[in-house]
Amino acid sequence: MTVRSGRTVHDLRRENRTAILQRLYFDGPLSRFALGPVTGLSSGSVSNVMAELVAEGLVEEAGSVDSAGGRPRTLLRIRQDSAYMIGVDVGETRVRVELFDLALTELARVEKPLATHVSRREDRYDVTVVITHVRDGIEEVVRQAGVEPGQLLGVGVGVPGIVARTPEDGAVVHGQTIGWDAVPLERLLRESVPLPQSVPYFIDNGAKTLGQAEMWFGAGRGASSAVVVLFGSGVGACVVSDDLRSGRAVEWGHLKVRVRGRRCRCGAQGCLEAYAGAEALLERWREAGGCPPAGADEESALTALLAAAYPPAPGAEADAIALAVLEETAEYLGAGFADLINLFQPERILVGGWAGLQLGSRFLDSVRTYATSYALSYPASHVRVELGTLGPDAVTVGAAILPLADFFAHGGRRKPAETEESAPAWKTSLRERAAQ
Incomplete structure (x- = not known):
């Protein structure tokens, strides 16, 4: 049976199950009464779907809550060991x-x-x-x-x-x-x-x-649009326009920031990643006269760079070379952020990845300053640049x-195996005619 919008009854039932499962997952436990307003479904639809989900073992009772003058309302939640x-x-x-x-x-x-x-x-x-x-x-x-x-x-x-x-x-x-x-x-x-x-x-x-995780459970929750940046050995980004839908990966690290610039590990010249990824950052520190620890991996070497630029001991003098390399990197990243701001006008830019989190808020303050100065003023004034909250x-x-x-x-059902659908009669007739 097909309804007026072109969707079938099966489609509507699946959408109802999806709406209820998502609300229980993100906001549960909830009562059947509370599910109606947050999903836009009638009490009858909520009851029917909940009966199915409980029978299938996807949803279970989780206590009760007092109602205004009536019987206590049963709370329901996703059963976490069901899959x-x-x-x-x-x-x-x-x-x-x-x-x-x-x-x-x-x-x-x-x-x-x-x-x-x-x-x-x-x-x-x-x-x-x-x-x-x-x-x-x-x-x-x-x-x-x-x-x-x-x-x-x-x-x-x-x-x-x-x-x-x-x-x-x-x-x-x-x-x-x-x-x-x-x-x-x-x-x-x-x-x-x-x-x-x-x-x-x-x-x-x-x-x-990374973008999916930050939008569902991290610093992106509640944002209508965001760009989530992965900053590790290289850099990448994900553009998200809805906090519950999958975003779109963009090869931001291979945006050109300098004509005939440094050789990137992709083989091209002048990519942002050739200046702003942790691998390139450490290489530039070495070229400038810095002294990364011999034999150290990238994470340990980045720790050493930060310690040189921001010495933890009170009164210790910062290493001028390390500070200069970090500041130049912050400017390149800020220019890259400005491009993201101008292109996508996001509500938030979130920085994750082991290197981004290790560089931390002090470095991000400088990146934010450069991003604001390079971007168009209106979208720059409406974006928040923050660290991700879910860790490396x-x-x-x-x-x-x-x-x-x-x-x-799929409404809490495993995706069925794809089957070949029968072609409409007119397609079969014309195919046979063309073969004559």
Whole structure:
């Protein structure tokens, strides 16, 4: 049956389930009475949907609350052990795999280091090595948590690079900075990881998964629009126009900030990432005469740079070279932020990633000043530039949200296998006619 808007009764029922599940998830526990106003559904629709969700084991009672003169109202909440998600972060120094319940309680975690001593980035991100780490990590977290694989809503994976999709291979990763040229990651994972075929993979850019996490649970909550910046070895961004919908990853780090400038790790010249990523920042410090600790990884070296520029000991003199490099980096980032402000006019810009959080509010104050001076005055006066609040592991949380968001979008039902729909009669007739 089709209603006047073109949606079927099945569509309306799914939308009603989605609305109730989302409100229970973000605002619950709630009573049936309270769900009506916040979802816009009638009391009859709420009762019908709640009866289904309770019968399916997705929703459970969570006590009661007094009503004005009537019987106490039963509170309901999402049952957190009714399903599980896995989040994977293919990061810059490690592959992190975490398993969560529906309340995003971490039940198990495994980290597999990527070799940082290799001379070529392509070797660090060897596809076979990454696939093996993901496979072993998934097997380990499922075993640690004692979860049946069939209970998984899906596996979300955050990766560096552009993610395209093809009918044959699913998600295909174009990671120019890590030497991945059209890597059929979804197909390779399906062939390698011993999970049921019914468990879907959701593979997307790491900045996008970070944006998903910050908008759902972090500094982006309540914003109508935001740009979430991932600042690690390189830089990336996710543009979000609604706090509950998936954003759009943009290759902000490869926006040109200087003609014939420094060589970026993507191979081009003058990219923002060649000046503002942690890898480039430390390289510029070394070139200017700074002394990063010998053999230190990027995180330890950045800590040393900050300690040189902002010495913790009272009365200690700041290192002029370190301060100058940080200030120049802040100006490049500020110019990049100004472009985001002018292009998207967001309500907020949120900075996350291990390097962004380590640089912290003192550095962000300088970035904010430059951004305001380079951007158009009206959108600059309406944007807040802040640090993310979910910590350096937010990419993994955001990756786990991808299957959860899909689950909600389907009304709390696992996505059915795609079936080929019958063509309308006129298509069949014309096809047969053309073949004569």
